[in-house]
Amino acid sequence: MRAARLIRMALLVQSSPGLTADALARELEVSRRTVIRDAQALQEAGVPIRAERGRAGGYHLAPGHRTRLTTLHPTEAETLYLSGLPSALRDLGLSDAADTARLKLSATLLPSLRAAAESSVRRFHLDAPAWFREPSAPELLPELARAVWADRPVALTYARPGRDDTVTRLLEPYGLVLKAGVWYVVGRVPAGRDGDWRTYRVDRVTALSPAGDGAFVRDPAFDLAGYWRANAAEFARTLLRSTATLRLTERGMVRLPAVADPAGLAGALASASAPDRAGRVTLELAVESEEVAFARLGELGADVEVLAPESLRARFREHAAVLAALYGASGQR
Template sequence: MRAARLIRMALIVQSSPGLTAGALARELGVSERTVIRDAQALQEAGVPIRSERGRAGGYRLAPGYRTRLTTLHPTEAETLYLSGLPTALRDLGLSDAADTARLKLSATLLPSLRAAAESSARRFHLDAPAWFREPSAPELLPELARAVWADRTVELAYARPGRDGAPARRVTRLLEPYGLVLKAGVWYVVGRVPGEGTGAAGAWRTYRVDRVTALSSAPGADEAFVRDPSFDLAAYWRDHAAGFARALLRTTVTVRLTERGLRLLPTVTDPAGVDEALASATAPDADGHVTLDVLVESQDVAFTQLAALGADVEVLAPQGLRVRFREHAQALAALYSADPDGQR
């Protein structure tokens, strides 16, 4: 613990010379007395750190005691500082390593480049999760990330969602985890399932990490699996994201919409199925209503989404969902048929 703090102190002094003992204490989360002792320990270890008195004093390293990346352009330095996602690194258990890496980078930059790099953090921030969703890191994410780094085959238990309100069922898979993807605040693992699919090497699969309920090393997997050198995670995700989203839409709901409902439909349903739904719309009837088929993930999801359209939508099929909307409408009518004080 102390060794890591000593390294951090040396890097901070190198990147920001002239800091007082009080400033270093606040940065390191220790007392000023500890800073003084740590400085002495660094001196004994051969690091030329010294404390200077006076208005322009503070802790400094001996002149020339630094490594400089003199070929970096300011724009390149700014880009390096933008390459990390703080929340993602924290979820993966890598925030401490990232902080140390940024300190090392800052310590090696020329003063003119250091200012350019640090300015990017003040101008750009990535907030990955969607609105109205409290972000949370899946419990098994750090362990899964370690398996990705080590090319270690894992056995995972996965809660596969049931269709149309059916309970989730637990499945177990052997997986060669190739990479992790953060999409709108949700983590996914992309990997290959050996022996599955038509290819001899196995089939590529994508799983939501928050649905992984158990994770362990695969039996007999003492050595790292051999990665396919042609696999490109970014290209895979780009090419398959649309198909993945479309594959989630497994239930067809037939609806009749008013003109306003048709206009609002794209705001409440899944984008992956909107274009297809609009293309299936009939010509407006005498009342201006159109009928179309909407692809949704499940009847539960359809109820939540379409209920937002109120009287601008009528569910025609499936019958079970239509009955659910009728009961919902009857409950609303009973509720609002009385005044707030209970008088009808």
């Protein structure tokens, strides 16, 4: 464990001279004191690493020194070939570039490492899209990806869920995230104080155009993966703009997780009443819209009864009447 950390520390200092002890501690997820001890251990092992004081200080390697720790281990070569999603690269218009990069990488590897990398491709395949849904790349995704690469601000027009209108925002697009086959763009709306971070579904972007001539200044402290981990659950909850009151049978409760949005499921279960005499449970379920609720709850059939809102209940009532007429004895042909 420590040996791997020492190697990583040496490579970090080589690739980013001037990193402070605090910065290295964050990267290595250790304490500042551990960084100081590790630097001393590297010096004793013959790696000329030193700490410098002052404005341009931090940890440096001796001028001209390069570590010999960059040779890939077979396991590292294997995992490197698993780092990309073919479907994501295709959506972004980068499949040709990725194929070329893999060929170049293969040419630089030792024969034993090349075999290890090819072996991982034969054993693992990463399939991001969800089941039972034909994946389709949003039309504006490649253009948005180019803006992300170039740090170019854009004017983004967005169709808001459950509403007929659209909104246009000036956005500094920081990154793209692929979640269960759906693309999201994360960026900053610079209008407010210190900017306002936003997440948009790319398939709801209806128009996109450059905003201004130059690039925006990217915040070097922004961590896309960290932001997504911290905000994904809250973003999912913001999409649930309506609430439905439901009465479910015992079987309906078992089947509810298959049709409910995960972001609203925990709250729904927490609101569940005690079973009535017939074993039915009443609860409040957050839903994206009545349209979505009608489609998803319809999968539960007679195991769910919508109590509110009345407009959603009326849709089920009308739908039930149509089904009764269709499947009733008098409807046989």
